[in-house]
Amino acid sequence: xxxxxxxxxxxxxxxxxxLALQDVSLSIKPGEKVALVxxxxxxxxxxxxHLNGILSGExxxxxxxxxxxPATLGRVRAMVGLIFQSxxxxxxxxxVFDDVAFGPLYQGLPPGEVAARVEEALEAVHxxxxxxxVSHHLxxxxxxxxxxxxxxxxxxxxxxxxxxxxxxxxxxxxxxIRLLGExxxxxxxxxxxxxxxxxxxxxxxxxxxxxxxxxxxxGVLMEDVALLEAHGLERT
Amino acid sequence: MHIHFLDPYRSGDSLIxxxxxxxxFVLALAFILTCALTPAxxxxxxxxxxxTILAIEILSTLGVGYVLKRAILAFPFVLAALPIIFTTPGxxxxxxxxxxxxLTISLPGLVRFLSIALKSWLSVQAAIVLAASTPFPExxxxxxxxRIPRLLVAIxxxxxxxxxxxxxxxxxxxxxxxxxxxxxxxxxxxxxxDLAWRxxxxxxxxxxxxxxxxxxxxxxxxxxxxxGYDGEVRSLPLPAITSANWLVLLAGLxxxxxxxxLSFLFGS
Amino acid sequence: MFFSPTAMHIPDGFLxxxxxxxxWIVSIVVVGYALKRVGKDLGERQVPMMGVxxxxxxxxxxxxxxxxxxxxxxxxxxxxxSILLGPWAxxxxxxxxxxIQALIxxxxxxxxxxxxxxxxxxxxxAVAYMAYHTLRKxxxxxxxxxxxxxxxxxxxxxxxxALSVALQLALSxxxxxxLAIPAMAGVHALIxxxxxxxxxxALAFLSTARRDLVxxxxxxxxxxxxxxxxxxxxxxVLAIASPLASARPDGLERIAGQLGFLDAARSSRSQIIxxxxxxxxxxxxxxxxxAGMIGVLIxxxxxxxxxxxxxxxxxxxxxxxxxDHQVSSK
Numbered sequence: 001x002x003x004x005x006x007x008x009x010x011x012x013x014x015x016x017x018x019l020a021l022q023d024v025s026l027s028i029k030p031g032e033k034v035a036l037v038x039x040x041x042x043x044x045x046x047x048x049x050h051l052n053g054i055l056s057g058e059x060x061x062x063x064x065x066x067x068x069x070p071a072t073l074g075r076v077r078a079m080v081g082l083i084f085q086s087x088x089x090x091x092x093x094x095x096v097f098d099d100v101a102f103g104p105l106y107q108g109l110p111p112g113e114v115a116a117r118v119e120e121a122l123e124a125v126h127x128x129x130x131x132x133x134v135s136h137h138l139x140x141x142x143x144x145x146x147x148x149x150x151x152x153x154x155x156x157x158x159x160x161x162x163x164x165x166x167x168x169x170x171x172x173x174x175x176x177i178r179l180l181g182e183x184x185x186x187x188x189x190x191x192x193x194x195x196x197x198x199x200x201x202x203x204x205x206x207x208x209x210x211x212x213x214x215x216x217x218x219g220v221l222m223e224d225v226a227l228l229e230a231h232g233l234e235r236t
Numbered sequence: 237m238h239i240h241f242l243d244p245y246r247s248g249d250s251l252i253x254x255x256x257x258x259x260x261f262v263l264a265l266a267f268i269l270t271c272a273l274t275p276a277x278x279x280x281x282x283x284x285x286x287x288t289i290l291a292i293e294i295l296s297t298l299g300v301g302y303v304l305k306r307a308i309l310a311f312p313f314v315l316a317a318l319p320i321i322f323t324t325p326g327x328x329x330x331x332x333x334x335x336x337x338x339l340t341i342s343l344p345g346l347v348r349f350l351s352i353a354l355k356s357w358l359s360v361q362a363a364i365v366l367a368a369s370t371p372f373p374e375x376x377x378x379x380x381x382x383r384i385p386r387l388l389v390a391i392x393x394x395x396x397x398x399x400x401x402x403x404x405x406x407x408x409x410x411x412x413x414x415x416x417x418x419x420x421x422x423x424x425x426x427x428x429x430d431l432a433w434r435x436x437x438x439x440x441x442x443x444x445x446x447x448x449x450x451x452x453x454x455x456x457x458x459x460x461x462x463x464g465y466d467g468e469v470r471s472l473p474l475p476a477i478t479s480a481n482w483l484v485l486l487a488g489l490x491x492x493x494x495x496x497x498l499s500f501l502f503g504s
Numbered sequence: 505m506f507f508s509p510t511a512m513h514i515p516d517g518f519l520x521x522x523x524x525x526x527x528w529i530v531s532i533v534v535v536g537y538a539l540k541r542v543g544k545d546l547g548e549r550q551v552p553m554m555g556v557x558x559x560x561x562x563x564x565x566x567x568x569x570x571x572x573x574x575x576x577x578x579x580x581x582x583x584x585x586s587i588l589l590g591p592w593a594x595x596x597x598x599x600x601x602x603x604i605q606a607l608i609x610x611x612x613x614x615x616x617x618x619x620x621x622x623x624x625x626x627x628x629x630a631v632a633y634m635a636y637h638t639l640r641k642x643x644x645x646x647x648x649x650x651x652x653x654x655x656x657x658x659x660x661x662x663x664x665x666a667l668s669v670a671l672q673l674a675l676s677x678x679x680x681x682x683l684a685i686p687a688m689a690g691v692h693a694l695i696x697x698x699x700x701x702x703x704x705x706a707l708a709f710l711s712t713a714r715r716d717l718v719x720x721x722x723x724x725x726x727x728x729x730x731x732x733x734x735x736x737x738x739x740x741v742l743a744i745a746s747p748l749a750s751a752r753p754d755g756l757e758r759i760a761g762q763l764g765f766l767d768a769a770r771s772s773r774s775q776i777i778x779x780x781x782x783x784x785x786x787x788x789x790x791x792x793x794x795a796g797m798i799g800v801l802i803x804x805x806x807x808x809x810x811x812x813x814x815x816x817x818x819x820x821x822x823x824x825x826x827x828d829h830q831v832s833s834k
Contacts (some may be wrong), residue, residue: 074419082415089408094712107420138714355517378544396557402563436568449560456552467548
């Protein structure tokens with residue numbers, strides 16, 4: 001039984017020399033929901049981009065038992081659904097349907113299957129009525145849900161989210177948190193939203209200056225005020 | 237994830253860095269013009285021109301290796317000129333037999349080709365030194381000084397400001413697409429979709445980028461209006477060029493003039 | 505270069521000084537006029553909009569799609585800019601893109617900048633504008649006009665600009681005409697397809713997201729007619745000049761070519777049209793280009809004719825509608 005995500009001694013420097021990740025190791029079991037927290041610039045987004053091979057550093061990254069390498073990118077990207085911070089970057093097709101269909105279409109699935117997947121994915125995010133809508137005109141909250149749908153239609157094993165609740169008003173935020181709670185997938189979310197972390201993510205990993213500063217049960221870590229403050233976090 | 241590496245400017249404190257951007261701009265153009273006017277085959281002059289630009293590269297502390305590496309990027313275009321070694325008439329230099337074809341490399345053709353390659357290589361080095369030693373805002377000053385219309389310079393300025401922002405967005409669009417470009421692993425199904433589809437998706441991404449840029453420009457306009465913008469581009473008057481810089485300009489132009497005159501002695 | 509979509513940015517050293525200077529003068533005149541026109545049409549919004557859209561086109565050239573075996577297609581953007589912004593604004597935007605590419609990224613030379621602005625910012629824009637509006641008129645407002653018009657405008661913008669580059673290289677004695685022209689035309693005919701598809705994709709997206717933007721770029725027939733005529737003239741000139749420059753009838757014989765090549769006594773004129781031709785390049789390439797160009801001209805001839813016919817039919821229809829007291833709806 002493989003781990004959903006297995007990162008071993010990952011280090012990464014940007015082309016301009018900036019060392020973004022230093023010797024990061026992390027394992028996530030299937031079904032686990034893990035929050036990745038830390039101050040801005042800690043390397044959270046950088047780490048996330050390694051999970052589907054967009055970036056590649058030193059060390060090893062395995063998803064669902066498969067080592068992430070140029071040869072396996074296709075399979076990896078079908079198994080790891082990455083949702084970026086700004087939904088505008090992800091919704092690039094004329095209609096919602098087209099955007100959600102992109103993943104399965106790219107994979108070469110037959111049209112009937114594609115349509116079925118789109119329906120399922122939109123259903124899962126409670127946006128079935130939006131299929132013919134123009135992504136551009138939707139509200140931020142709606143866009144975020146559609147963005148999730150665009151990934152769900154690929155039926156990934158793991159869902160990775162970058163700041164899922166950023167920019168949402170309280171109602172949209174509440175409804176997104178509810179949605180994430182409903183999804184049974186393995187989940188890793190980089191976030192500043194500590195209240196959401198408490199609610200949804202039993203395990204918390206604190207990343208600071210490219211290193212894993214702490215990795216443990218949310219309930220426990222949240223009580224360690226000194227630890228939180230040391231890494232630019234607040235107890236909520 | 238910023239595209240800093242797009243910006244070629246390398247900060248430094250060399251003599252070249254400290255030169256007035258207007259002087260650098262004019263000298264760079266003069267250098268390129270000199271290269272263009274130097275006749276084919278005037279080898280000593282090409283060597284001297286190379287020595288000149290090399291000296292400037294060393295003075296600029298940019299690193300000769302850095303400049304030469306970037307200069308190679310213009311190289312592929314040289315292939316467009318390659319055929320003239322075969323087609324220019326004149327004294328035969330080399331005969332090649334490839335299968336049933338007879339290709340003849342003529343001496344004038346070779347001379348011409350090498351000259352073109354040299355002109356190009358030298359010119360691009362001058363452009364690189366200019367861009368790498370001069371922060372973009374100073375280049376805008378230089379453009380104003382050579383009387384490029386204020387409006388156009390203003391457009392350049394805004395373009396530069398948002399270049400990196402939008403390039404970032406383009407990069408993220410690419411990544412978002414890559415993240416959804418998976419392989420189902422099912423046998424018999426080929427991933428990737430057909431070419432036309434991929435091109436149309438790319439078009440959608442471009443449309444998305446345009447639209448966001450357009451709406452962003454609206455917001456920028458509002459911000460400008462809120463700070464008093466009325467359509468006219470106003471800027472501070474340019475400071476006077478110091479006498480030291482005038483001297484450098486003069487010296488540079490004289491040197492180039494001498495080299496050019498020399499070249500007419502050597503050239504065919 | 506990093507983001508250069510095609511082999512169209514001419515570096516320094518490849519064009520003769522005469523050609524460079526001439527094209528500089530043309531570009532300066534056209535860009536100068538564009539600045540005035542845009543000032544009148546757009547007013548104060550022009551600076552932020554042009555600047556940001558220039559950045560968008562530049563950034564848009566970074567979007568690519570896999571073609572085959574590791575190569576990828578990109579967008580140049582002259583057609584899209586022309587369709588969305590109208591020709592004069594597009595000229596300014598493309599001029600900015602090409603200028604910054606040359607100055608900062610050494611994508612294209614500085615002395616050759618005049619030529620590059622001409623090829624991409626002027627020829628590309630004018631031809632695209634002409635094609636797009638012709639086809640939209642032909643379609644009479646139906647949807648396919650947008651897409652076919654966009655595709656052909658984009659394809660032409662690449663192909664004709666490429667021909668322009670090839671001619672300039674030939675006139676500068678840098679590349680033999682009968683090689684440069686077929687090569688550029690051939691390669692860019694394919695690249696143009698990519699540009700066409702991306703442009704159509706962008707128009708599709710924008711039609712659903714912001715239809716008003718797509719409609720806004722259409723200048724009225726009177727305002728844009730200068731550009732339209734210019735576009736047609738450019739396309740025609742290049743279409744006629746290319747095959748002519750590309751070969752002389754007697755030069756197409758391979759053997760005569762080889763003999764002629766070794767002949768020392770040559771007039772300078774024949775240097776531009778050398779007799780030597782690589783086997784296989786001359787006949788078929790020439791024929792393809794000629795056919796393509798003629799085909800294009802025929803399409804436009806037909807489009808024009810149909811356009812005129814429609815207009816007169818509509819006029820008489822409207823007259824009869826008014827007579828029947830019917831409310832006409834668009």
